[in-house]
Amino acid sequence: MPELPEVETWRRLAHRTAVDQTIEQAFCAEDDIIYDRNSPAAVAKILQGQKVIGTSRKGKHCWLDLENGQDLYLHFGMTGSLWWLQPGEPEPSHLKLRLELSDGNRLVYRNLRRIGKIRLLDDAAAVPPVSRLGPDPLGDSFPLADLQAQLAKRKAPVKAVLLDQKVFAGVGNWIADEVCYQAHLNPHTKCDQLTSNQVRELRNSLLKILKKAVAVDADADRFPKNWLFHYRWGKKAECDAKGQKILFEQIGGRTTAWVP
DNA sequence: CTCAGTGTTCAGTG
DNA sequence: TCACTGAACACTGA
Numbered sequence: 001m002p003e004l005p006e007v008e009t010w011r012r013l014a015h016r017t018a019v020d021q022t023i024e025q026a027f028c029a030e031d032d033i034i035y036d037r038n039s040p041a042a043v044a045k046i047l048q049g050q051k052v053i054g055t056s057r058k059g060k061h062c063w064l065d066l067e068n069g070q071d072l073y074l075h076f077g078m079t080g081s082l083w084w085l086q087p088g089e090p091e092p093s094h095l096k097l098r099l100e101l102s103d104g105n106r107l108v109y110r111n112l113r114r115i116g117k118i119r120l121l122d123d124a125a126a127v128p129p130v131s132r133l134g135p136d137p138l139g140d141s142f143p144l145a146d147l148q149a150q151l152a153k154r155k156a157p158v159k160a161v162l163l164d165q166k167v168f169a170g171v172g173n174w175i176a177d178e179v180c181y182q183a184h185l186n187p188h189t190k191c192d193q194l195t196s197n198q199v200r201e202l203r204n205s206l207l208k209i210l211k212k213a214v215a216v217d218a219d220a221d222r223f224p225k226n227w228l229f230h231y232r233w234g235k236k237a238e239c240d241a242k243g244q245k246i247l248f249e250q251i252g253g254r255t256t257a258w259v260p
Numbered sequence: 261c262t263c264a265g266t267g268t269t270c271a272g273t274g
Numbered sequence: 275t276c277a278c279t280g281a282a283c284a285c286t287g288a
Contacts, residue, residue, distance in 0.1 A: 060267075
């Protein structure tokens with residue numbers, strides 16, 4: 001479920017395993033998930049011999065900073081993931097990118113359903129989609145006053161605006177629902193109808209959820225037991241941890257789980 | 261067989 | 275130009 005916490009966890013993985021390593025060999029699948037001025041094979045050729053000097057993330061987008069000044073940009077879509085493999089460890093299916101590092105380990109990107117992107121960019125932060133993102137609530141300054149002003153201008157349901165990457169870079173469907181749940185907001189509420197206390201609660205809940213999810217490496221099994229998260233999947237659970245009925249509705253074009 | 265789905269982006273409307 | 279809605283994208287699994 002690649003939303004901000006998962007992507008941040010993968011960025012950290014890449015950071016501690018690949019920074020200061022040289023890419024000895026690279027493989028890019030012949031797949032239009034890798035679209036670029038260059039063919040996948042040409043991208044692999046450029047990657048070969050490059051040292052990784054850093055990692056970056058904004059919202060759900062992340063990239064490796066290469067020694068030649070370019071960025072290896074990764075977007076995970078709905079089903080992408082990043083794996084670090086030691087010698088002998090088998091690779092996952094649907095592998096789209098493999099970096100063989102100088103210490104003998106591999107960093108690989110896999111994507112089951114091919115909604116995602118791999119690109120070699122001169123400056124990932126300067127071009128869309130990253131350049132169009134609003135603040136990342138964890139990585140950027142995210143003042144309450146700015147949020148109040150933004151939301152006061154929006155008439156869409158709060159659930160829909162939580163998914164707007166220009167306002168909350170990195171929030172996805174389950175986080176948006178979790179925020180409404182923990183902040184005691186009806187996801188149908190129009191943003192311009194929210195009281196200033198509600199906006200404060202929304203922001204507090206969002207930051208709390210993101211920090212906790214990142215602190216447990218986005219491992220859902222370690223999310224607090226009282227989070228709606230554990231009860232919303234598969235539409236199996238009728239009730240949350242307190243026995244309150246969970247509703248499933250379409251809001252902002254997506255399935256929304258909420259408790260009145 | 262049908263359909264929903266963790267994300268983004270575009271067309272159409274107002 | 276913007277805000278908003280709904281559809282499209284690709285594929286799997288329920």
